[in-house]
Amino acid sequence: MTQLPIDRVLPQVLEALQKGTNAVLVAEPGAGKTTRVPLALLKEAWLEGRKIIMLEPRRLAARSAAKYMASMLGEQVGDTVGYRVRLDTKVSARTKIEVVTEGVLTRMLQEDQALEQVGAVLFDEFHERHLHGDLGLALALQSQTLLREDLRLVVMSATLDAEPVAELLGGAPIIKSSGRVYPVETFYRSTRIEGKVEPQIAQTIVQALREHAGDVLVFLPGIGEIRRTAGLLAQAGLDSSIRITELHGSLPLEAQDAAVAPCKPGERKVVLATSIAESSLTVEGIRIVVDSGLMRVPRFSPRTGMTRLATTSVSQASADQRRGRAGRLAPGVCYRLWTEQEHPYLPLQNTPELLETDLTPLALELAVWGVMKPTELAWLDPPPQVAYRQSFDLLTLLHAIDEEGRPTEWGSRIAKLGLHPRLGFMLLKAEQLGLAAAACELAALLSERDLLPQERNVDVRLRLEALRGYSGRLVADRGAIQRVKAQAQQWSRMLQENGKQQQLADGSEGIADIGLLLAFAYPDRIAQRRSDGRYLLANGRGAVLPELQPMSRAAYLVAAELDDAGVESRIRLAAELNMDRLEQAAGEQLQVEEAVEWDMDAHAVRARRRIRLGAIILKEAPLQQPSPERVAIALADGIAREGLELLSMSKAAKQLQARMLLMAQHNSGWPDVSEENLLATVQDWLLPHLYGMKNRSDLQRLNMVQLLEGLLSWTQRQELDEQVPTHMTVPSGSRIPIDYSDPDAPFIAVRLQELFGLQETPRLAGGRLPLTLHLLSPSQRPVQVTRDLQSFWNEAYFEVKKDLKGRYPKHYWPDDPYAAQPTNRVKPRT
Structure with missing residues (x-):
């Protein structure tokens, strides 16, 4: 046997698996790790006659590795060394080394979580980091921890950052081998x-x-x-x-x-x-x-x-x-x-x-494994939370898991089929309706490349006709047709409980129901045509056909493939949907809702009964006699969305609100009546007063002064009138309104002569806030703004007096403002 670089480190690999259960092998290209390591482990005592499973990410590499190892033993594939890949399996009762692709390993783990007949699992080319490779390692690690302490796990790669993997494997030894690479x-x-x-x-x-x-x-x-x-x-x-x-x-x-x-x-x-x-x-x-x-x-x-x-x-x-x-x-x-x-x-x-990928298959596998959250497993990189949550929601929509994340009976069956949960759900629904043969073909079509890559028509029906060979269209990739048919036959067999192979459909069988079948797989991509020819998807997004199509005027269609560019996705594959047929076959997908909502355009509550499919409204009619409580809640929601302008906020109400805000700034325990808080708590303080109302005109009748006062206790009302009154009586006897529009600086606007004799600036809120004085000329024009009246009398008054006396000579301009008689006339009464 030709010597390879890996042979020099094989003793280290064997020793690591004799002393422990895990190892990381980093071997450069050409070292021979893929074919030499499994064979070297065959005679180890700890194997005890059990199998070695080697995970190979790619089908071609898996088959090639198995064939090469079999030839090294002088045997045929399927004897000591065999393989399991999609649509091709060569193993026997004598097989001790099985080279499998990633999905196959997942199925083996799901069927026997302890892997009782397996002594070691090798993860080859782990650096490629495929989804099922990460999943398989996470499941195998938990199996080793909880069920099989003697299970050996070896991660192998040519280009791998080995330390994080070794840490994940519990501090496993790292063994490195040079490669046999020529310059x-x-x-x-x-x-x-x-x-x-x-x-x-x-x-x-x-x-x-x-x-x-x-x-x-x-x-x-x-x-x-x-x-x-x-x-x-x-x-x-x-x-x-x-x-x-x-x-x-x-x-x-x-x-x-x-x-x-x-x-x-x-x-x-x-x-x-x-x-x-x-x-x-x-x-x-x-x-x-x-x-x-x-x-x-x-x-x-x-x-x-x-x-x-x-x-x-x-x-x-x-x-x-x-x-x-x-x-x-x-x-x-x-x-x-x-x-x-x-x-x-x-x-x-x-x-x-x-x-970076769709985590729906992974989420279903975890549910079947018995994991409620991904964090229960050890990952090199944990699944992203947002994408995983979306996958969880989709599985719930497909009835594959319940609301707590446990797999349903259908979910377990879908996982065993080994295809995307969308397509698995479609197969099971089709089986109930006698459409399993067409559904198997459709699932296989959607799992492969487009049979008509140059066809501009996006209709899936054309692809099914091409598959069945009677469309008259030329299809260059005959190999793809063969693979689609083989895969369809495999899923068809798996659906048969008695193992009898089901014949695929002929002629036009099932063609009319393609849209219905796609609706099972893609309920979130059912689309309703808008008036401008664009489409609204059930998930709320927009979609558009790339150009004028035979189905461009279809009222409803199902998009099997879209891009995600821009605001509206371009539809790549779709089929027309008969909505009546969907209601007959899958009425449970439709939601009947009684909507009592605030209409922002009409400024009124609208009560409607709707039949909808996600964001798509199929039918709508007025709802007779809606619940008064729901109407009141809708009114409150409208106020929260549009603001207090829906209510009659009179000048008096606004002043009261400002006074209450001022008191709240200086006294704990006072209610927050800012607009933001009133809108946020509208159902708490306003809801009982909304019964019997339904629109903006009704809301305008509400007495906001009374409603705001209702938020105060009797004591607080007394304090409010005493500490922040609505008016101030000035020395002249005039009763001047106080402006509280700025709670930090309430003010009065008063003629200067009416304050003669007033020694200091009046104060509010128990003396904590000076009142701002807008001092006016006889013609009601401001001449000074001050919060320190005494300073004004002492310093600025005489300059102001000199200017005003020249312009208003008939008015009263005393030399001593402290001793002068206040007046609201031209001159004081004698």
Whole structure:
């Protein structure tokens, strides 16, 4: 057996798992960890004949690893070494090493939380941080803590920040191995790419083929870029010995195997791949890597509750993984389509999928596991609270969990189906209605890429017709159709309690009910057409069809796919919905409400009986004889929303309010009658007085002076009149109103001659607040504002007197204001 770098540290791995139960293995690309570690553990005494489960994030890598290990043992896959991936399983009673993908591990844990038949779980390529990888580790850790102290857990990766993982595993030892990577010469671009990346990729591939030997592995973000690059290469006049192949998760398994297989003698190949080829996979013959520096990841938006695929820059760790593909078997070269100056600004590691994806599947798995809150488990990165709360609400809407977060019977069944809870709920509802076959096809369609990627019509019905092969439309991706049919058959079998396979629908069966089925899966995306042609979704957001469509005049539709850009989402896939059919089949989704609400436009209470679906109002009619209490509460709500101007705040009421505010500033225990507090507590002080009223005209009849006085005790009323009176009698005998509009500076406006003889400034609030005096001329114009009358008499009066006496010579201007007789006339009475 060929020696690999990992062989040098295998004794450390074995020793760590003999002395303890957990370990972290960091092994560079080419070290051989994926295939050597599971085989090395087979003969360990602590295994006691139980299985080893190795989690591999990608199906192709899982199958390849299992096949390679089986060949090392001289066996066929399915004997000692087997695998379980979606739509493909090869295991037997003799299998001791099972290589599984992430969703499979979750199902195994849910079916046997103690993993009684498992001795060790290995998490390979953990640095990719897929959702089910984080979930599987969290569940396995709790299983180890509560049920299986002897269960071994090993986290393995080539590029991993090992310390946080080791801490999560209870201080597990970290074992490091160098890789068997040949030198790789790296070329960067001299300038940044402007415009589309495909022409630059194709040009670089042609250059690499001309200047270097070996096959080429090209990393592109998605299938669209792969297809466009393949088209450009087909036009580049390459030698006929150069074969262009694709490698991505949507390909049939046979096509994936062909892409990684060695070339025939005299051939070279160019493998156009997504990040599926980034790790745990050796593509035979690769000596050249061309890296676009881009990757496509799902991004969940808590704002919209929708997931979109986003194209982003790779991390430095991923870029190193990709470059390493060129040095697995011999020295190689790597062309990076970004500048060397840009490289240090790439993120160091990929963002964990857990932080950016739809958490609804995870929330359901936790509920089935028995966890009420994510914080009950140990995570490397805990699930974001906002996204998790949204997922919890959606599961409640789908009847998958109850209000306390426990799984319902349907929720447990949905989890076993292994598909998104939306689609699982749709299958179970369809089963009740005899539409299971069509629902299985629809679920498989929505789980795959669009069968008609170039079709501008967004109607899902066209896709179902294409799947059934009678639409007359050409569909380029026959492999996708095969996968959809296989997946539909699998779910169809799982729905059959007796295990008898259900035949898929033929012809037009179920076509008319596509909108109904989508309504089960996406109740929050049922849409009602507005008068301007745009749509209102049941979740309250707006949506719009991208262009004129055959369904553009549909009164109702269901959006299966939207983007989340801008204020209104663009509908990518949808089906028309017959609302009568929905009411017949799923009337429980409709809410009947009796709304008694304040109408801000009419300034009145409106009582309506509505049948609604979320934000969509389906039917509405006046509600006869609404509850008087609800009407009063609606009135109070209207006042709280619109303000005290709805009430008759007369001048006297406003003055009373200001006086009470002044007293409250200087005396504890007085009610707060500020507008903010009155509006906030309107139901406390005003509600009993609102019975029998229904609009603004009724509210205007309320006596606000009496209502405000009602907030005071008898003693407080006496204090109010004594300490902050409405008027002040000045020395002339005139009764002058006090203005309290500014509680910090109440004032009176009075002619100067009426205050002769007054020694000091009058004070309010028990002497704590001086009254501001606006002193007026005989023509009622202000000549002085003061809060210190004595200072005015002593200092400013004589200058004011000199000025006013010249303008008003007939009026009384004494030399001594203290001894002078006050008057409200031109001159005092004799």
